[in-house]
Amino acid sequence: MKIDYGNMAAEFSRLEVTRNCQWYNDVNEMDQLLAFRCPTNQVIAGVKSRHDNHHEDRVFGFRCCELVERKLNYCSLTGFINEYDLEMNYATPHDYVISGFDSEHNDHHEDRRWKVDICEIEH
Template sequence: MKILIVYSCVLLMGMAVTTSAKTLASSPDEKVDMEKNQTIDELASGPEYDESNGGNKRAKRYVNNYYGKLDFNCPSLDSISGIRSCHHNRHEDRKFGFNCKKTFQYNPICETRRDKTWVNNFGQRFTYTCPNDSVIAGIISDHNNHHQDRQFAFKCCQSQFYQKLNGCYWTGYVNLFDQYFEWQPKSGYYLAGVSSEHNNHYEDRRFKFYACSMTLHIT
């Protein structure tokens, strides 16, 4: 099951990992797991952004290592427009990648929650929405090996002028435990909140997202 899950991360990225039947038959599970994980890292590497898809900037690589700190910020006029994540059973951790899109005409006003203001404790469910009709433009996260879990904090930004969120909706859970996911809001909507719960058996999290359309008046 664990080998299939690791394979799914690569398949859903649109790439295929090929390993001979002879190698699979003769290699210990941990060695195979490690080799596949290395291949995933190689396939996910590349330029930080691919801007070929209109105004949607796709970060072509994961922005954190397993066990490593995640500290991601979109370009100054952008907010997060997509999230993808792959779980690894041996590491019991996730890597994350993000898309960003143009959101503001001028540099926004941003509020960042840093290390001592995490939105969750380890093992804890959380639901967080940005204050003051702002949207998420950055994410911070740190992993703890004892708890096999992550804490999260979010950078929220709003226009210098008038900004109002409308038509907001919560998704259902976008992933099962141990499962790869890739999510983006509906066209014209912006990420404004995240909800997540941890499961001690799987040592993993599943996620919901809160998205809104935005009225922006610049005079």
């Protein structure tokens, strides 16, 4: 995953084994913690956000897609993958996908730090 904070564009590697996708909108509140996980055996396939100038924060939405003929194993939460006011760039280990995110907002930095919930794809 690569997120460009300039316009919050997100690029995700495509799995050719997904179906039944659904957006989950407004999963956090301004200046609050974010903790989101896709439903069982689903992976993150998209992200969108809406910025608020007053709070200098974003409300996020995530698109989850079901895996076809594969299961997720060994899910775990990373440590923080970025620091405040710095670019975020994260790649999952081989055979892992993203199933969720945790994030905290800091009013002093007016920025977020992120953790990623990753799961291994069963073969």
